[in-house]
Structure formats: C-alpha cells, structure tokens
Amino acid sequence: MSEQKKIATRESYGNALVELGAKYENVVVLDADLAAATKTGVFMKSYPDRHINCGIAECNMTGIAAGLATCGKIPFISSFAMFAAGRNFEQVRNSIGYPRLNVKIGATHAGITVGEDGASHQCNEDIALMRVIPGMVVMNPADDIEAKAAVHAAAAYKGPVYMRFGRAACPVINDRPEYNFEIGKGEVLREGSDVTIVATGICVGSALEAAEKLAVDGISAEVINICTIKPLDEKLVLESAKKTGKVVTAEEHSIIGGLGSAVCETLAEAGNVASVYRIGIRDVYGESGSAAALVEKYRLDAKGIYEQVKEFMLKGR
Amino acid sequence: MNNLELKKTANAVRKGIVTAVYSAKAGHPGGSLSAADIYTYLYFEEMNIDPANPDKEDRDRFVLSKGHTAPGLYSAMANRGYFPVADLVTLRKLGSNLQGHPSMQYIPGIDMSSGSLGQGVSVACGMALAGQMDGAPYRVYTLVGDGEIQEGQIWEAAMFAGHRKLDNLVVIVDNNGLQIDGPVDEVCSPYPIDKKFEAFNFHVINIDAHDYDEIRAAFKEARATKDKPTCIIARSLKGKGISFMEGQCAWHGTAPNDEQYKTAIADLDKIDTELAEVK
Numbered sequence: 001m002s003e004q005k006k007i008a009t010r011e012s013y014g015n016a017l018v019e020l021g022a023k024y025e026n027v028v029v030l031d032a033d034l035a036a037a038t039k040t041g042v043f044m045k046s047y048p049d050r051h052i053n054c055g056i057a058e059c060n061m062t063g064i065a066a067g068l069a070t071c072g073k074i075p076f077i078s079s080f081a082m083f084a085a086g087r088n089f090e091q092v093r094n095s096i097g098y099p100r101l102n103v104k105i106g107a108t109h110a111g112i113t114v115g116e117d118g119a120s121h122q123c124n125e126d127i128a129l130m131r132v133i134p135g136m137v138v139m140n141p142a143d144d145i146e147a148k149a150a151v152h153a154a155a156a157y158k159g160p161v162y163m164r165f166g167r168a169a170c171p172v173i174n175d176r177p178e179y180n181f182e183i184g185k186g187e188v189l190r191e192g193s194d195v196t197i198v199a200t201g202i203c204v205g206s207a208l209e210a211a212e213k214l215a216v217d218g219i220s221a222e223v224i225n226i227c228t229i230k231p232l233d234e235k236l237v238l239e240s241a242k243k244t245g246k247v248v249t250a251e252e253h254s255i256i257g258g259l260g261s262a263v264c265e266t267l268a269e270a271g272n273v274a275s276v277y278r279i280g281i282r283d284v285y286g287e288s289g290s291a292a293a294l295v296e297k298y299r300l301d302a303k304g305i306y307e308q309v310k311e312f313m314l315k316g317r
Numbered sequence: 318m319n320n321l322e323l324k325k326t327a328n329a330v331r332k333g334i335v336t337a338v339y340s341a342k343a344g345h346p347g348g349s350l351s352a353a354d355i356y357t358y359l360y361f362e363e364m365n366i367d368p369a370n371p372d373k374e375d376r377d378r379f380v381l382s383k384g385h386t387a388p389g390l391y392s393a394m395a396n397r398g399y400f401p402v403a404d405l406v407t408l409r410k411l412g413s414n415l416q417g418h419p420s421m422q423y424i425p426g427i428d429m430s431s432g433s434l435g436q437g438v439s440v441a442c443g444m445a446l447a448g449q450m451d452g453a454p455y456r457v458y459t460l461v462g463d464g465e466i467q468e469g470q471i472w473e474a475a476m477f478a479g480h481r482k483l484d485n486l487v488v489i490v491d492n493n494g495l496q497i498d499g500p501v502d503e504v505c506s507p508y509p510i511d512k513k514f515e516a517f518n519f520h521v522i523n524i525d526a527h528d529y530d531e532i533r534a535a536f537k538e539a540r541a542t543k544d545k546p547t548c549i550i551a552r553s554l555k556g557k558g559i560s561f562m563e564g565q566c567a568w569h570g571t572a573p574n575d576e577q578y579k580t581a582i583a584d585l586d587k588i589d590t591e592l593a594e595v596k
Contacts, residue, residue, distance in 0.1 A: 028450075052446065055480075060439045060473035067443020070378075070421075070429060071451075075443075091436060091470075099421050099430040 005144075006169035010108040012147035013165045014039030017076060017106075019148075020155050021047045027155060030065055030077045032058045037167075038078040038108045058083040062091040062103075069101040074155055077103065081110035081164060085126035096160050097133040104154045105130075105162045110140075111252035112281065112298055113168040113202065113291040122286035128257020130162040131230045137183060138230040140164040140251075140259075142204035145174040146227055149181030157183055164201065166252075168291035171205045186233035188240065192222035195246040195309060196274070198237060200226045200259045202300070203250035203279070209302030214309060221309065229259050234266045241267055241274035248277045248309050252300055255280040277312040279305060318362050320529040325592050326396060327357040331558045332585050333392030333405045339578040341409035344417070347568040349389030351493040351526065351553040352460060356393035358532045359458055368398040371426035377455050378428045378444045382437020383462035383491065384418040385570070390427075391415050399426045435468025437461060438488055442478050445486040445546075456540075460489045464496030466507050472517065478546040479518030486546040487539045488519070491526065493555035495566045514548040526551035560584050 020027045021043055028050045035041045035053060044051035054061035058079050065075035077084065084107035085092070096103045107126060114122045130138045137157065141147035147165060154161040173189070189204070190211050199207035204225045211221040222240050226233065241247050247267065249260040260278030267274055281298060295301045299308055318326065330353045338344035360366070364377040381390050388408060395402045400414070407413035414423040418432025429440050441459035448455050461471060478486055490510055498504050507513075511521045520542045524531040532551075539547035555569070556562025559581045573581055 049450070054477060055473075057470075057473035057477070059436075059470045060442070060477055063436050063439020063470070063474065064443035064446065064477065066429070067380075067440040067445075068447050069443075070440075071444055071447035071453075072374075073447055073450075090433060091439075094430070094433040095436050095440060 004171040006171050007144040008167060008169045009141050009144060009147040009165040010039045010167060012144040013106050013108060013151060013163070014042045016148040016151035017043040018046050020151065021050065024074060024155060026072055027074045027076065028052060028068060030054055030061050030075055032056055032061050032079045032083065034079055038106065040078045058088050059091045062088050063095050065103045066095040066099070066101050069103050075103050076106050078106045078108065080121060081107035081123035081126040082121055085129045085162065086123055089129050092130070093133050097136055100135055100159055102158055103160055106165065107162065108165045109167045110164040111166065111201070112286040112294045113166050113252060115168065115291040115294060116288050118288040119285040124254045124281040124286065125257070126164060127229055127253050127259065128261070131257065131262065135159060136230065137161040137228065139183070139228050140201040141227050142201055142225055143170060143172045143174055145172060145179060146181060150227060153181055153183050166202055170202045173205050173208065184228045184231045184233060186224050186226045186236045188222060188236070189225050190221070190223040192220040192244065194220045194244060195248060195313060196222045196224060196240040196244045197248050197250060197305070197309065198224045198226055198259065198263050199250040200229060201252050203252060203305065206300060206302040206305050207250050210305035210309060213302065213306045217310070219310070219313060226259060229262055232262045232266060237263055237266055238270055238273065245274050246313065247274045248279060248312055250279040250300070250305050253280055255282055277308065279308050321592065321595055323357055323361065323529050325589070326361055327354050328558070328585055328588050328592065329396050330357050330389070330392045332582065333395060333402060334388045335559065335573065335578065335581045335585070337388045337391060337405040337408040337415070338572045340406035342572045343409055344388050344572060345385040345570045346388065346572070347495065347555040347562060347565070348383060348462060348491060348493060349386040350557045350559060350562065351555045352386055352389050352491045353557065354527050354529070354532065355460065355489055355491065355551055356389050358529065358536070360393040360397045363536050364458065365455065368426065371399065375453060375455050378441070378457045380429045380437040380441045380444070380457070380459040381419055381431050382459050383434065383465050384432035387417065387419045390419055394426055400424065434462070434465045435470040438471050438474035438478070441486055441488070442474050442483060445478070445483040446481060448485050449481070449483065456485045456487065458487045458489065460491060462496070463490055463492045463494065463501050463507055463510065464504070466490065466510065467505050475514060475517040475519065482544045483546045484543050487536070488546065488548045490548065490550045491553055492550050493553045495555045495569065497569050499566055510550050518545060519548040520545040521548045521550065523550045523552065526553035527557060558585060558588065
C-alpha cells in the first residue's frame with residue numbers, strides 16, 4: 001500500500017477545526033500549551049480570538065470548556081490522550097459528562113504510535129476511560145477523511161464527544177465518492193465468510209492489508225471499520241459475527257476496556273454467537289521506538305494482524 | 318433590600334437549611350450556614366436574575382464550587398422563588414430534584430453541576446471568558462471553601478483568571494476556618510489566602526461574612542474593579558446562627574436529631590423576634 005497517501009489524523013483534526021471555524025461562529029478551541037503538536041495552531045492562526053491557550057493545566061482547561069459550553073459556545077479541548085482522558089478523567093466525568101455539556105475533546109497522540117516519547121505518553125487506556133462515562137460518544141477515526149468527518153459530526157452533535165487522533169501518518173483508506181460518515185455507524189469495508197476482523201483507528205488499514213494476505217491462504221476475512229466505539233454499531237457487528245462465527249478485534253489500545261471489550265460485551269449478551277480474539281496492547285506499557293517499530297513489535301501492523309488471525313483460526317475455537 | 322430585610326431573609330434561608338438537612342438526616346449544615354449571608358446577598362441583592370426566566374441569556378451566573386453546601390443554595394433559591402420552599406424537605410431523597418450536590422439537569426436556575434471540589438472556579442472562568450468574548454454584560458460569581466482551595470485546580474484557574482483579566486468574575490472564599498478533619502490551618506494551611514490571590518493578580522477584599530455593610534461594599538468594589546478579577550475573602554463562622562453548631566467542626570456534615578432540630582429552630586426564632594423589634 002506504499003502508493004497510498006499518508007496523513008496523521010492529528011493534522012486532519014487541525015484542518016477540520018479551521019473548516020468549523022468558518023461554519024460555526026461559536027466554535028472555540030482550547031489548548032494546554034500543545035497547539036503545535038495537536039495541530040490546532042492552524043485554527044489559532046485563522047481565528048486568534050477564538051483560540052484559548054490555557055497553559056499547562058488540562059484540568060482547568062476542561063472546566064473552562066464546561067463554562068464556555070453553558071454560555072452557548074462549542075468548545076474543542078485539545079491535548080494528548082494521556083492528559084485529555086487520563087489526567088482529566090474526573091473533570092471530564094463531573095464537569096462535562098454529568099451535566100451533559102456540549103464539549104468536544106480532541107485527544108491527539110493516542111496509543112503507542114506516539115513512538116519515541118515512550119510509555120509515559122503512550123495512552124492505551126483512553127477509550128476505556130471515556131467509554132465508561134454515561135452519554136459520552138467515543139470516536140477513533142481510521143484516516144484523514146474519517147477524522148475530518150468525525151470532527152464535523154461532533155460539532156453538529158449536541159453533547160459530549162471524545163475523539164482520538166494519532167501522531168503518526170497513516171494511509172488514507174476512505175477516499176471514495178460514496179463515503180458517508182454517521183456517528184454510531186460502522187462499515188463493512190471488505191466482505192468475507194470465514195472470520196470477521198472488527199478494527200478501529202490505524203488498525204483498519206492494517207486489517208484490510210491482512211485480509212488480502214489471508215485471502216491468498218484461502219481465508220475469507222470480512223473487515224469492519226468501527227470509528228464510533230460508543231455507541232457501538234451492535235447490529236452490524238452481530239450480523240457479521242453470526243455469519244462468520246469468528247471475530248477478531250484490532251485496536252491500538254489496551255485489550256481491556258476498548259473496542260475488544262465492547263465487541264465482547266455485545267457478543268456475550270447476544271448469546272456468545274462467535275468466538276473472539278482481541279488484538280491490541282496486552283495489558284502492558286509501551287516503550288520508546290519509532291511508530292513503525294512499535295506497531296510491528298506489538299503486532300498491530302498488517303503482518304501482526306495477519307499472523308494473529310491465522311493463529312486464532314488454527315486453534316479452531 | 319436594606320440590611321434588616323437581608324438579615325430577615327437570611328434567617329429564613331438558615332431555617333430552610335436546617336429543615337432540609339434535618340429532613341434528609343444527612344447533608345452539610347455547617348458550611349451552608351456560614352455562607353447563608355453571602356447566598357442571601359447574591360440571590361436577593363447582587364445578581365441580575367429572574368426566577369421566572371431562569372435561563373435568560375444576560376443573567377448573572379453563580380457556580381457553587383463547594384457543592385456540598387447545596388442546602389444553602391437550595392434554601393436561597395427556594396426563598397427567592399425558583400421552587401417552593403416546601404420542597405426543601407425532599408433534600409437527598411429518591412426522586413427529588415434536590416440532589417445531594419447541585420445538578421443543573423434537575424433544577425432550572427442552577428448554572429453548573431458541582432460537588433467534586435476544586436472545579437468550580439475553572440467553570441466560572443469559562444463563563445466569564447464567554448462573556449468577555451461576546452461583550453456580554455453579565456457577571457460571574459463562584460463560592461469556594463477555605464478547605465477547598467487546597468485543591469490545585471483552584472490555582473490553575475486563579476492563574477488563568479488573572480492572566481485573562483476577567484474583571485467580570487468574583488471568587489468568594491467562605492473562610493470559616495474548618496474542614497472535615499479539623500481547622501484548615503492544622504490540616505494543611507491555606508493561609509495567607511489574600512496574598513495568594515493577590516499574587517495571581519486578583520483584586521482582594523477581606524470582609525466579615527456576616528456584616529451586610531461590608532458585604533455590600535465588597536461587591537460594589539468588585540463591580541468597580543477593572544482589568545482584574547476580584548476575590549472576596551469572607552471570614553465566617555461555621556454553623557452561624559445555631560448555638561450548638563457555631564464553630565464546631567463536627568457539624569460540617571452531620572444532621573441534627575429531633576431535639577437538636579427543635580433547639581436550632583428556637584435559636585432562629587429568637588433571631589426573628591430580635592429582628593422584628595429593630596426599627
């Protein structure tokens with residue numbers, strides 16, 4: 001897939017915010033001294049009066065956003081996932097979630113593809129933290145096109161939304177005229193009959209590549225892209241699971257609490273309609289290294305997904 | 318309202334507090350009573366509000382950062398006409414709008430849900446900033462506890478407010494000197510509170526929280542203050558008005574029993590009688 005265009009979804013976030021700035025007078029963007037990294041700097045340049053740098057104080061930024069929202073603004077707060085969801089958890093829960101305020105959280109630098117900065121900054125727990133907050137929409141876009149669509153959808157939606165973006169460039173996979181984004185809707189990107197790969201974020205592109213390799217081995221893999229982890233498109237997941245009887249989830253996040261957990265919850269409540277294997281960060285911390293080296297080591301690239309699906313199929317559960 | 322009317326109103330607010338907490342058999346009377354005069358002044362004199370139109374856009378905003386003193390807020394709001402005073406006895410009961418800590422989802426007129434300490438000043442900053450951005454005339458008030466300012470986020474917010482010159486913001490510190498585990502200066506001293514807020518570029522005013530001349534003068538001074546947020550440090554008496562609760566740490570979060578409730582109401586009735594005699 002080397003010919004594919006690559007772009008980091010944090011770039012998409014910044015660019016989409018500039019589009020929103022023109023569309024909505026009440027969109028404001030808040031940063032905690034990371035505007036250059038979260039890519040909101042482009043919004044700051046276009047709309048300096050609507051960009052608020054709060055300094056290195058994420059919890060305060062979250063409260064400020066809550067206050068702005070009560071006065072009719074649509075605040076987008078931006079920081080690394082570690083701080084936006086991690087440090088901020090209780091502020092998000094009590095000052096945004098509980099009063100159901102119209103605040104959007106743009107969390108960049110999610111997962112291990114933060115790379116060289118290492119485990120302290122590699123947040124593999126944010127989806128779990130945000131998913132458990134009642135009423136919170138959680139989105140994890142797969143590429144530039146989906147990321148921009150998610151930001152626009154978040155602005156149009158009334159209520160709290162958590163969006164997760166990556167630091168590393170990833171392939172554009174949704175560049176097609178019929179592409180349509182809707183909060184809560186998953187999409188079958190490739191049809192198959194032997195196994196369903198339910199993927200999110202950067203793992204979607206890798207899952208598509210893995211499915212091609214699996215096809216060569218005679219394994220027909222269906223690939224579902226789940227951008228909205230909450231609310232999950234349960235109908236789509238169940239239909240596919242019932243058809244294939246085997247589900248592999250793939251995410252750049254802990255296997256605890258994220259997409260894998262959400263899919264397992266859905267399948268279990270439906271009567272264990274399929275056996276499941278969860279690909280993700282297996283309850284460990286990350287480490288320093290290039291994004292490419294890390295996705296290879298933690299088996300989130302096409303090769304890693306391909307191998308793990310095969311291992312799962314061979315076990316015959 | 319003149320001072321006498323405010324005092325009479327505050328006494329009614331205090332009766333509501335004690336009655337609500339007694340009915341709930343739980344809640345926080347001490348810090349509700351210490352702030353009762355501040356609540357009364359805000360809701361009956363200072364703030365531009367309309368109980369019949371609680372969401373009007375240009376209203377002044379109030380964030381109760383020390384959300385556990387909800388009984389004080391509820392009693393002031395009920396007496397002001399946001400909802401019937403009779404509802405106060407439903408405090409903390411299943412199905413009541415009077416949640417243990419204030420929720421904007423339940424009661425129109427509550428500008429922000431609160432209860433988890435340390436977050437209200439940030440929210441008030443956001444409201445004040447929105448007003449500043451829009452050139453709106455409203456003012457924003459937030460009440461914090463002197464124990465609550467041990468939370469670091471208070472100082473993040475103070476830094477922001479000073480930096481942004483939010484002169485439409487007033488932070489009131491209910492300085493009753495007591496927190497759950499003891500006197501604030503024994504648990505982890507926040508003093509000097511005035512110098513700290515001054516260092517964060519606030520205009521600081523020290524007052525007696527139960528003296529309406531001082532309260533009135535302070536809020537007037539806050540309105541006249543430009544390019545700086547104001548912090549009013551209101552030195553108060555925890556449990557103010559109830560003989561056996563005054564200055565007692567134990568009444569931070571305890572409800573009176575039947576006999577204690579009778580004594581409390583008798584104390585407040587006595588104040589009513591005294592105030593009725595004032596010409």
